[in-house]
Amino acid sequence: MHGPTSPGWLLVTLCAATGAYCLLRMRSRVEEQRRAAGGEALMGFGMAVMAVPPAVFTPPSWAWPAYAAVFGAAGLRALWSARADAHHLHHLVGTAAMVYMAVTMALSPPHAHPHGTASGVPLLTGTLLLYFTGYVLLSGVRLLPLTGSAATTGAGGAAVGWSDRPELARACRLSMGIGMLAMLLTM
Template sequence: MSSADLALAWLLVVLCAVSGAYCLRQVRRSGGVAAGEAVMAFGMALMAVPLGNRDGWQAVVLAAVFCGAALHAVWLLRGGVHHAHHLVGSLAMAWMALTAAAGSGHGGGPSPVTGLLLLYFAGYVLLGGTRLVAAGGAVQGTYPVVATELTRACRLAMGMGMLTMLLMM
């Protein structure tokens, strides 16, 4: 791993960990929804740590955690389809963990599943960035508005982190 790749990996770890910490702070206010986001963010941070190959038990444990997060996301779907992103994110993380465990190096490009996930998260990041910029003009410094924008920024950061991890597969 080159020094630039190593630096990018550690920046991704920090970005995801900070997003996770922010989500933990928001758990009470969100009625528990932010707990799922915190698990995802900390899990992404853990997966981004540049430790070399993730084979064996580490990948299986990570996949189990993300499958549990996917079940939680299915439970959240009772509250509306807007929780579907949590399900996609959880399943994407489980996919990356299992792919790492299988040690699949796709010489001919990404697998179809990885390609679909790349398209989804690229669209999510573009849409989220557009919404954040559009809402940025309305921010007037009051706490609830700033907290909402911070939440959107954390979600955007996690989406960019997911996109980066998928690109690095």
């Protein structure tokens, strides 16, 4: 992505940590949560790699089409999974945004800064920015504390493991939404 080095490294750290936690969530006893966590781990690590500042590493020309193919396949999987769970529609939008950014990076000359052109923000970028802004705001509201201890205990009062904590999964999704906003702003 095109942007300053320090915020780029912060974004890399945020996305990699989120991807690592999503890998931990793949150990959940709930099958649907494991599947969702796998897609979110791919998204987190993919965003981390994409956010590495170009001053440090400039990917080879074949990397961006490969990115588009990987996230295109993940998008098809999200589309298929959306039949059973509407949350996968968000995964579909996220993978589509990753494909869009990969294609944009593949078509832009090295070290070019597409923002600040006379034409303004492209329609698709603006639409994705609006979507992820709304998603981040909604995810933030969902993190507000619940009354009681239902968030930390499961059925029968048993403690919930790290891979099954719903508030951590929401924080993970919020972090990736913020990361996606930051990446789209640099487009």
